[in-house]
Amino acid sequence: MERIYHHSSYIKEFTALVTGCREGRDGRWEIILDRTAFFPEGGGQPCDTGTLGEAHILDVQETGGEIIHYGDRPLTEGSQVRGQICWQRRFENMQGHSGEHILTGCIHRRFGYDNVGFHMGSEEITIDMNGILTPEELDEMELEANAVICENLPIHVLTPTAEELEKMEYRSKKKLEGEVWIAEIPGVDVCACCGTHVARTGEVGLIKVIGMIRYKGGVRISFLCGRQAVLHCQKRQKQVAAVSAALAARQDEITEAVDRLKEENGRLEGEISRLRTAEAEAKAAAFPEGDGLLAVFEEMDPVQLRKYCTMLYEGRKGSIVLACTRKGEGYQYVLGSAFHNMGNLAKKMNSCLNGRGGGSALMAQGTFQAEENEIRSAFCRCAGEELK
């Protein structure tokens, strides 16, 4: 079986003989040809899509040395068929794959790190390098990779003999069976590779790094090449423009504007918290002094509710205070007392009111799945026993 993409990655149309066609799963047909320009998924590069005669080819896989084209309809065995690959997708894959060799080659040349993982996804291309780069070093490598694009160097795809291969210095050197393909960018990179490449580095157009994370003792670098890189920059530019408009700040000053916004937000949160505490204090002070049971129901956040409960029981030493606020179908509660064990009381009330939670002697908190009147009467009953 002839792999046309190996002689030239620029062949978009070809004719071939259908040597096999069988029904596969999910209504797809598995088509085998005597020669193909369709690149099967492999080595980190996605497969080509396109058409074979009337059939749309949605996926191409290689299994056991056989290239299977997954089509949406059957083709007649023994017939000649015209194949056409989706060129935009293929060319973008070529830009991405060649770009990967350029960037990896630059990092390998400078730092000696190896690429131990490569994936071309629909959103980004990732490479896993087995060493650490700082963000500044990555910026430098990005510029260097783009300088290699400007040099417009040839990308040679070689098929050396076993003896030649033995003497060659290249990345991904491991025992490879059968014919080995080597992609060489003079002075930049030599690597065993089965993918498709552009003829010269200039065709990659642009290499844009979009992220880096620590990964397995090294780093995972995300980037885009060529048309995909430009599309990404367009999208980011629109986002920056939108953020800039929303903040009423110049585009190159949005970071400072967001910092100011966060600072202002923090100040306002502090102010809200101060006002809420003052409000709770005022409410607590409005309750008449005295011992006994006190149940209050208020709209409050959990932190305020705890503070409120504390103010109430500290103000009336012999009392037991229950403070509740709505939470979903039930109530969030806080129980507080200076002299009675709230952990025990919470246990009793939880069992009456389908509740959860607990706490210390001074304070307990949790939730009740019950109505206000049920909570009030359970409190009178259970807390009343505590006071006796």
Ligand SMILES: [Zn+2]
């Ligand atoms: Zn490769």
